[in-house]
Amino acid sequence: MRHIISILLENESGALSRVAGLFSARGYNIESLTVAPTEDSTLSRMTIVTAGSAEIIEQIIKQLNKLVDVVKLQELTDGAHIERELMLAKVKAKGEAREEIKRLVDIFRGRIIDVTDSTYTLELTGTVGKLDAFVKALEVTEIIEVVRSGVTGIARGVRALSL
Amino acid sequence: MNRIGSTIRSRVLIQPRGAKKLELTGAEIVVKCLQDEGIEYIFGYPGGAALHIYDALYRQDAVKHILVRHEQGASHAADGFARATGKPGVVLVTSGPGITNAVTGIATAYMDSIPMVIISAQVPTHLIGDDAFQEVDAVGITRPCVKHNFLVKDVNDLAMTMKKAFFVAASGRPGPVLVDLPKDVTAQTAEYIYPRTVAMRSYAPVSRGHPKQIRKAVDMLMRADRPIIYTGGGVVLAEGQDALRDLVRMLHYPCTSTLMGLGAYPHDDPLFLGMLGMHGTYEANMAMHDCDVMLAVGARFDDRVTGELAKFSPYAKIVHIDVDPASIGKNVKVEIPIVGDARSVLEDFAKEVKSRHAEPDTDRTKAWWDQIEKWRAQDSLAYDRTSKIIKPQYVVEKLHEVTQGDAFVTSDVGQHQMFAAQFYGFGKPRRWINSGGLGTMGFGLPSAMGVQLAFPDDLVCCITGEASIMMCIQELSTCKQYDLPIKIINLNNRYMGMVRQWQEFFYDRRYSHSYMDALPDFVALAESFGHSGMRIEKPGDVEGALQEAFAMKDRLVFMDFITDQSENVYPMIAAGKGHNEMHLNPGSGEPIQERELA
Ligand SMILES: Cc1cc2nc3c(=O)[nH]c(=O)nc-3n(C[C@H](O)[C@H](O)[C@H](O)COP(=O)(O)OP(=O)(O)OC[C@H]3O[C@@H](n4cnc5c(N)ncnc54)[C@H](O)[C@@H]3O)c2cc1C
Ligand SMILES: Cc1ncc(C[n+]2csc(CCOP(=O)(O)OP(=O)(O)O)c2C)c(N)n1
Ligand SMILES: [Mg+2]
Numbered sequence: 001m002r003h004i005i006s007i008l009l010e011n012e013s014g015a016l017s018r019v020a021g022l023f024s025a026r027g028y029n030i031e032s033l034t035v036a037p038t039e040d041s042t043l044s045r046m047t048i049v050t051a052g053s054a055e056i057i058e059q060i061i062k063q064l065n066k067l068v069d070v071v072k073l074q075e076l077t078d079g080a081h082i083e084r085e086l087m088l089a090k091v092k093a094k095g096e097a098r099e100e101i102k103r104l105v106d107i108f109r110g111r112i113i114d115v116t117d118s119t120y121t122l123e124l125t126g127t128v129g130k131l132d133a134f135v136k137a138l139e140v141t142e143i144i145e146v147v148r149s150g151v152t153g154i155a156r157g158v159r160a161l162s163l
Numbered sequence: 164m165n166r167i168g169s170t171i172r173s174r175v176l177i178q179p180r181g182a183k184k185l186e187l188t189g190a191e192i193v194v195k196c197l198q199d200e201g202i203e204y205i206f207g208y209p210g211g212a213a214l215h216i217y218d219a220l221y222r223q224d225a226v227k228h229i230l231v232r233h234e235q236g237a238s239h240a241a242d243g244f245a246r247a248t249g250k251p252g253v254v255l256v257t258s259g260p261g262i263t264n265a266v267t268g269i270a271t272a273y274m275d276s277i278p279m280v281i282i283s284a285q286v287p288t289h290l291i292g293d294d295a296f297q298e299v300d301a302v303g304i305t306r307p308c309v310k311h312n313f314l315v316k317d318v319n320d321l322a323m324t325m326k327k328a329f330f331v332a333a334s335g336r337p338g339p340v341l342v343d344l345p346k347d348v349t350a351q352t353a354e355y356i357y358p359r360t361v362a363m364r365s366y367a368p369v370s371r372g373h374p375k376q377i378r379k380a381v382d383m384l385m386r387a388d389r390p391i392i393y394t395g396g397g398v399v400l401a402e403g404q405d406a407l408r409d410l411v412r413m414l415h416y417p418c419t420s421t422l423m424g425l426g427a428y429p430h431d432d433p434l435f436l437g438m439l440g441m442h443g444t445y446e447a448n449m450a451m452h453d454c455d456v457m458l459a460v461g462a463r464f465d466d467r468v469t470g471e472l473a474k475f476s477p478y479a480k481i482v483h484i485d486v487d488p489a490s491i492g493k494n495v496k497v498e499i500p501i502v503g504d505a506r507s508v509l510e511d512f513a514k515e516v517k518s519r520h521a522e523p524d525t526d527r528t529k530a531w532w533d534q535i536e537k538w539r540a541q542d543s544l545a546y547d548r549t550s551k552i553i554k555p556q557y558v559v560e561k562l563h564e565v566t567q568g569d570a571f572v573t574s575d576v577g578q579h580q581m582f583a584a585q586f587y588g589f590g591k592p593r594r595w596i597n598s599g600g601l602g603t604m605g606f607g608l609p610s611a612m613g614v615q616l617a618f619p620d621d622l623v624c625c626i627t628g629e630a631s632i633m634m635c636i637q638e639l640s641t642c643k644q645y646d647l648p649i650k651i652i653n654l655n656n657r658y659m660g661m662v663r664q665w666q667e668f669f670y671d672r673r674y675s676h677s678y679m680d681a682l683p684d685f686v687a688l689a690e691s692f693g694h695s696g697m698r699i700e701k702p703g704d705v706e707g708a709l710q711e712a713f714a715m716k717d718r719l720v721f722m723d724f725i726t727d728q729s730e731n732v733y734p735m736i737a738a739g740k741g742h743n744e745m746h747l748n749p750g751s752g753e754p755i756q757e758r759e760l761a
Contacts, residue, residue, distance in 0.1 A: 010365055014302060014314070025307050055492070062489035068311040068331060071365040163364070 002031070003057050004076040004083060004153050006161050007046040007064060011037055015069040019046065022067065028052065028060050032085075032150030040163075043071065047152045074161040076153045083153035086123070087131045088113075092142040093120040100140050108134045119144065185356075189318045189349035190215035193282060196325035197226045199357040202253050204229055204244060204616050206237040210257025211297060212284035215349040229616065229645060232637035234261050236609035238268020239635065242277050243610025246596045247571060248617045249402065251278040251332045258284050259297030262343075263304065267603060269339050270308035274600025275423060276400060278337035280328045281305075287347040288316055301343045310338030318351040326358045335368025336487040337400060368486060372503030372511055380458070380482040380499045381515045385524075387456035389478075389531045390416045393439065396423030396599070397461015397485060397505045399592045403427065406509035407460070413516055415523035417535055419447040421462050423599045426589035436535065437544075440468040441736050442581045445543035445745060446535055448734070451476055452742035453534070459483045461505040464494040465600070474741030484508045543734045543747055544585055552727040553702050555579060555654040559586035562624065562652060565709040570622035571596060571614045575607035575631030578660035581732040583626040605634030608651065612638060615647040622650070622713065629655040629723075630679050639692040642719050650712055651721045653685060656728045664731045668746075689721035696721045 009015045016035055023030050031049040038045045050060060057075075064070050076083070093101055093115075101120055105112055110124035124134055128151060135146060155161070187195060193216055197205065206229045209217045220228050231237040234256045241252025252272075256265045262283040272279045286295040302312050311331050313324050324342055332340040384390060392414075398407055404427045411418045411434055418428050419439040428435050437444035439451055451457070457479045462468070469475045475495060482499040483491045491500040501508055525532075546556045559582050562570070568588050573596040574580040580597055589595045596614060598606040611625040632653055642649060662677040686696030695718050699708045705724070712720040733748035 014306075014312075017303070018306060021306055059489065059493060066487065066489050068363070068366050 008072040010069040034150040080156035086149040090144040097141045187355040190219040194219040205253040206240040207255030212258040234264035236638045238265045239609035240613040242272045243613030247614040254281040262301045271603040273308045278332040279339040281341045285345040288345045312341035314343045318353040370504040372501045372508035389455040391454040392418040394424045395421040395462025398427040401505035403506035426592040430588040446538035448742040573611040575627040579628045579654040604631040643693045685723040694719040
């Protein structure tokens with residue numbers, strides 16, 4: 001089962017490597033990991049997408065909580081939540097493909113953010129599924145590079161991860 | 164001889180430089196923090212990056228520095244000190260090779276949850292990351308084997324960081340904490356204030372167990388027909404021995420212990436079944452297998468204890484008390500988890516049992532005790548007492564007699580460690596000091612140094628093997644410098660016996676690289692370090708030799724017992740086997756197998 005875990009972490013050097021080290025040392029799976037400072041400069045917020053049985057997820061959560069740098073943690077997938085990922089893609093855009101790609105970008109509610117006479121650079125946010133579908137649709141042309149941010153997420157309603 | 168603190172120095176570290184404020188260098192702050200923590204001994208070895216700190220140490224004598232001969236010795240000695248006293252051990256090493264040498268000892272302490280603070284000097288901040296001389300990423304290297312670590316980049320954070328290090332190391336589930344300290348930070352100055360308390364928003368260990376869970380657990384426990392209490396190192400760490408004894412006796416239930424918990428419950432009490440696990444007694448393992456309710460306290464269901472998990476205690480409902488939530492449910496499914504300090508929770512259990520005014524229902528458990536007594540009658544620790552060659556078990560039994568079971572016993576790793584655990588008979592906690600989780604050969608002698616320093620008037624023995632002792636043999640020199648009268652009991656079977664045993668059982672007697680060729684003359688070796696040595700070859704000489712050695716109260720005596728090369732540790736649960744599938748000593752008869760269980 002896929003799980004999303006949100007973590008408030010002391011914004012200190014080394015905190016990220018403690019989390020990453022925990023996952024590699026104990027053989028837990030990481031699908032994606034994102035981290036950035038929050039409105040409180042002493043805290044970072046991390047979002048980890050992982051997978052495993054209920055027992056493994058329970059251990060992951062306990063082991064994360066045990067890290068001295070972890071201030072607070074929430075399993076987003078425990079309740080209703082919103083998840084988003086940002087993707088930037090550079091694709092070959094020549095001849096007929098230029099129009100075709102524009103239509104695709106519209107359908108997926110993305111944007112073209114940079115143009116040359118032979119390429120487009122595209123931006124798209126959405127769920128992992130939507131981004132996957134977009135990459136698949138881009139098969140109409142040649143993809144030069146794709147960069148994805150990894151998933152970030154937030155709980156719906158009043159449920160929140162804050163101090 | 165250069166005894167500790169023999170030079171005359173002022174007791175107070177440093178005079179204030181400024182008018183009112185106490186302005187100190189980083190090095191002075193470190194030493195002052197140690198003083199303010201009440202640290203009596205630190206174990207270390209100097210080097211370039213640590214020299215400011217060593218200079219600050221020189222200018223005081225409240226904190227005594229023990230100069231080891233290898234940094235592994237420093238971390239094991241601090242560890243031994245911590246295990247014997249319950250207070251954090253302190254290590255000071257230089258950057259680069261200083262800290263890498265200490266890592267084995269740090270990992271050893273980590274695996275057994277031992278409180279320790281390691282101060283590692285680091286290259287100056289402006290050189291960090293430059294592959295500077297004697298630079299290693301100490302924080303990175305130690306990260307997987309410490310409870311937490313810090314790199315101090317600003318001298319103003321130093322005192323608070325030291326405070327946090329001691330707090331984290333000693334609270335909750337204890338463990339080693341490293342403070343990495345760049346040389347320039349030890350030269351900069353700051354106002355010194357040692358915080359009296361520390362609060363960390365991200366770290367708040369639980370101590371009291373949840374009352375509702377405790378009531379539920381007591382309900383379950385009191386309805387058991389085939390109960391067992393399985394205790395571990397957590398009871399020792401929590402100083403929970405009295406609470407454990409009260410509860411066990413109140414319930415009149417059988418109690419077994421892991422290797423790490425030995426001594427928390429008196430070995431000679433009829434309710435005690437001995438150690439469980441791979442080399443545990445027949446009665447302890449069979450009772451674990453057949454029990455219907457298990458109370459696990461401060462034990463972590465290690466694979467050496469459980470054997471094959473699929474075969475582990477198939478009928479048991481489990482209550483698990485542990486201060487670390489991550490220990491609970493990690494390997495085995497638990498019915499009633501209780502997060503809390505073992506001592507506090509056991510006390511609450513006893514109160515709860517008492518409040519029900521229930522006498523122990525001995526009728527209910529009579530059939531169970533009858534069964535246990537049958538298993539016990541198997542005498543699974545029996546060995547050949549008529550042997551003409553010294554049996555290692557015999558030496559340990561005699562050691563118990565000669566020391567009246569009251570010595571501190573450290574050990575190395577191998578067969579001798581198991582014989583020590585099975586045969587010494589520990590009546591008190593913190594007397595049995597060994598590396599269980601990491602199984603570190605080389606632990607025995609340096610850890611004994613830490614114990615002897617903490618308890619200068621007590622008997623301290625190191626039960627070791629001829630292979631293990633060679634791993635930190637250089638510490639004989641430290642023992643001489645500080646006059647540590649440790650008694651070394653070398654059970655010399657000329658083999659890495661534990662390895663040889665596995666090769667005998669599982670590799671068709673192909674004894675690949677387990678024979679200890681070209682051993683030194685240990686008597687001459689001990690004497691060359693200025694100690695006494697003895698070589699004992701006949702069973703009849705064992706007791707006399709021990710008495711003679713212990714009569715030399717002020718000397719380290721290295722006793723080289725030439726023991727039976729072919730002896731094995733029994734019982735044994737092989738890989739993939741369950742608790743009811745033990746190898747017994749071929750001499751001790753067939754296992755009894757007549758049980759019908761719900
Ligand atoms: C050659 C060899 C053979 C071995 N054979 C055996 C064997 O036959 N039998 C055996 O038992 N072991 C054996 N071991 C040791 C084994 O590897 C483990 O180290 C040991 O079983 C672990 O003991 P423990 O479960 O008591 O846990 P420990 O490692 O002592 O862990 C303590 C537990 O208590 C918890 N705790 C800490 N503080 C507190 C507190 N204040 N309150 C509550 N809980 C707390 C911790 O979170 C942890 O879960 C052997 C080792 C070697 C090297
Ligand atoms: C540092 C280290 N290296 C290797 C091992 C693996 N090992 C476990 S027991 C053992 C043999 C120990 O021999 P000895 O000290 O003579 O004890 P004996 O088993 O003979 O009593 C070895 C090599 C270990 N535990 N630690
Ligand atoms: Mg040997």
